[in-house]
Amino acid sequence: xxxxxxxEWNKFKDNSVVRLLFFIYLFIFPILMLIFKDDNVxxxxxxxxxxxxxxxxxxxxxxxxxGNWMVYFILGFLIVYIISIEVTYKTMRQxxxxxxxxxxxxxxxxxIVIFFSITATLYYAIVGYLLGFLSDEQYTISEVFANNYAIxxxxxxxxxxxxxxxxxxxxxxxxxxxxxxxxxxGIMLEPIIRLWGHQKLFEGNSxxxxxxxxxxxxxxxxxxxxxxxxxIGFLSHQHAAITSILFIGVFVFLTYYIFKRxxx
Numbered sequence: 001x002x003x004x005x006x007x008e009w010n011k012f013k014d015n016s017v018v019r020l021l022f023f024i025y026l027f028i029f030p031i032l033m034l035i036f037k038d039d040n041v042x043x044x045x046x047x048x049x050x051x052x053x054x055x056x057x058x059x060x061x062x063x064x065x066x067g068n069w070m071v072y073f074i075l076g077f078l079i080v081y082i083i084s085i086e087v088t089y090k091t092m093r094q095x096x097x098x099x100x101x102x103x104x105x106x107x108x109x110x111x112i113v114i115f116f117s118i119t120a121t122l123y124y125a126i127v128g129y130l131l132g133f134l135s136d137e138q139y140t141i142s143e144v145f146a147n148n149y150a151i152x153x154x155x156x157x158x159x160x161x162x163x164x165x166x167x168x169x170x171x172x173x174x175x176x177x178x179x180x181x182x183x184x185x186g187i188m189l190e191p192i193i194r195l196w197g198h199q200k201l202f203e204g205n206s207x208x209x210x211x212x213x214x215x216x217x218x219x220x221x222x223x224x225x226x227x228x229x230x231x232i233g234f235l236s237h238q239h240a241a242i243t244s245i246l247f248i249g250v251f252v253f254l255t256y257y258i259f260k261r262x263x264x
Contacts, residue, residue, distance in 0.1 A: 004108035005115060008082075011091070017081060025074045025120075030127050032066050054135035056143045060150035063128050064157075064219035067120070071158050072186060072212075075116055076165040077179060083109055083169030084178040106256050113166055117158035124154050153218045153237060160215035160244045163251040170255045170262075186212050208235050211251075214243035 012018045036053045052058040086092040095105055132144065165182055172178040190212050198207040208214070217240040235243065 001111055004104060005111050008108050008112055012082060018078060021074055021078045025070055026123065029067065029070055029123065033063055033131060036062070054131060056132050056139055057147050058222065059128055059132045060147040061222040063124060064150055064154050065221055067124055067154060068157065068216060068219045071120060072161045075120060076161045076182060079113060079162050079165035080169045080178050080182045081175065082112065083166060084172065084175035087173045088175050102260055106259055109166055110252065113159065113162040116162055117155055120158050121151060121155040125151050153241065156241060156244055157215055157218040160248050163248045164211065167251040167255045170259050209243050211247040214240050214247065218244060
C-alpha cells in the first residue's frame with residue numbers, strides 16, 4: 001500500500017492543478033467558517049444565536065456542513081481529475097504495461113481516496129478544535145468532546161463522496177465529460193430524480209435514500225433543533241451512515257468490476 005501511494009505521489013506531486021486544488025481546500029475551509037464571525041451574515045433570532053456556531057458542540061455541525069460542500073466540489077473534483085487525466089495521457093496503460101496489475105492500479109487509486117479522506121478529517125478536527133478554543137468561551141472537557149460522532153461521520157462522508165468520484169473517473173474515459181457528469185449528477189440529476197420523480201410516485205421518505213443525499217445527510221445543514229430534521233426530510237445520522245456504507249461498497253465494487261473488464 002505504501003509503495004502504491006508513493007507511486008501516486010511521484011506522479012502528481014508536481015502537477016499544478018493538484019497542488020492548486022489541495023491548497024485552495026486547506027485555505028478556504030477555515031476562511032469560510034470565519035465568515036460567520038460577521039454578525040450580518042447570520043443575524044441573531046429568538047431561535048438561534050450566531051455565537052453557537054463557534055461553541056461546542058455546534059461548531060462541529062457547522063464546520064462539517066462547510067466541509068460537505070468543500071469535499072464534494074474540490075476533493076471530489078480532484079479525484080475525478082487524477083483518474084481521468086491518466087486515461088487521457090495514457091499513463092494508466094503505461095502503468096499496466098510496466099508491471100502493475102489491474103488490481104494494484106485500482107488499489108492505488110482507492111488508497112488515494114482513503115488518504116485524502118483521512119487527511120481531510122484530521123484537518124477538520126484540527127480546525128474545529130482550534131476555532132472552538134479561540135472563541136473566548138469557557139468549556140468543560142465533556143463539552144469539547146461531545147460532538148455526536150462528528151469526526152467519524154465526516155470521515156465517512158469523505159469516503160462516500162470520493163468513492164463516487166472514483167467511480168465516475170473510471171466509468172467515463174474523457175476527463176472533461178467525467179468532471180461534468182460528476183458535478184451535474186450531484187447538483188441537478190439526483191435532486192431532480194429524487195424530488196420530481198421518486199417523491200411524486202412513491203409515498204414515504206424512500207426518496208431520501210439516494211446515494212449522494214444519504215452521504216450529504218452525514219453532515220447536513222445545521223438546524224436549531226433535532227425535531228426539524230424530520231420536517232425537512234433529513235435522514236438520521238444512523239440511517240445516513242448505514243446507507244452511505246452500503247453505497248460506498250457498491251461504488252467500489254462497480255469501479256473494480258468495470259476496470260477489470262474494460263479495454264485500457
